[in-house]
Amino acid sequence: MDHIFFFYFAGVIAVTSLLVVALRNPVYSALALLIMFFHVAGLYVTLHAEFLAAVQIVVYAGAILVLYLFVVMLLNVKTEERYHNQLPVAGLLGVMLCTEVILLLIQSRTAASAVPGDPVITSGNTETIGEVLYSTYLFPFEVASLILLVAMIGAIILAKKDIGDTVQ
Numbered sequence: 751m752d753h754i755f756f757f758y759f760a761g762v763i764a765v766t767s768l769l770v771v772a773l774r775n776p777v778y779s780a781l782a783l784l785i786m787f788f789h790v791a792g793l794y795v796t797l798h799a800e801f802l803a804a805v806q807i808v809v810y811a812g813a814i815l816v817l818y819l820f821v822v823m824l825l826n827v828k829t830e831e832r833y834h835n836q837l838p839v840a841g842l843l844g845v846m847l848c849t850e851v852i853l854l855l856i857q858s859r860t861a862a863s864a865v866p867g868d869p870v871i872t873s874g875n876t877e878t879i880g881e882v883l884y885s886t887y888l889f890p891f892e893v894a895s896l897i898l899l900v901a902m903i904g905a906i907i908l909a910k911k912d913i914g915d916t917v918q
Contacts, residue, residue: 752796759793762786776822780815787811801876 762785769782787810794803883891 755796756793759789759796762789763793777819780819780822783818784811784815787815799875801879 766782766786766789770779770786773779773782787806791803791806791811794800794806
């Protein structure tokens with residue numbers, strides 16, 4: 751049953767990632783990217799990585815995609831300005847990628863597959879990440895939060911200075 755979900759998510763991810771590149775309207779490309787982000791999160795759920803799925807939705811589908819849409823709408827990109835004649839390079843890279851996939855499939859069929867034993871689950875992924883983050887990596891976590899706080903204050907000061915310059 752897991753294989754069915756994997757192939758569904760993988761197929762939709764492949765199709766929507768092609769649509770992101772192929773669609774001429776940048777807003778439609780961003781919507782295809784949104785669908786791809788949600789299906790990548792679904793793939794994480796099938797791998798029992800619920801925390802990564804939640805981060806995928808919040809960070810990528812929430813923040814990064816909104817940033818893309820703001821940039822697209824701010825720049826007002828014309829459809830004819832987006833494309834260049836890169837068909838030969840894209841074809842060469844596509845052939846190389848397909849060759850690598852075929853070689854990996856041949857190698858995986860010839861290699862002996864080891865079946866791991868059933869792991870003993872003591873706690874979930876989120877609990878484990880929280881325990882490690884707030885015990886072993888507490889100092890680097892606090893330093894990163896302090897750096898982000900300083901960057902946020904600096905951005906507010908720079909933005910306020912620019913607003914003050916245009917008003918006067």
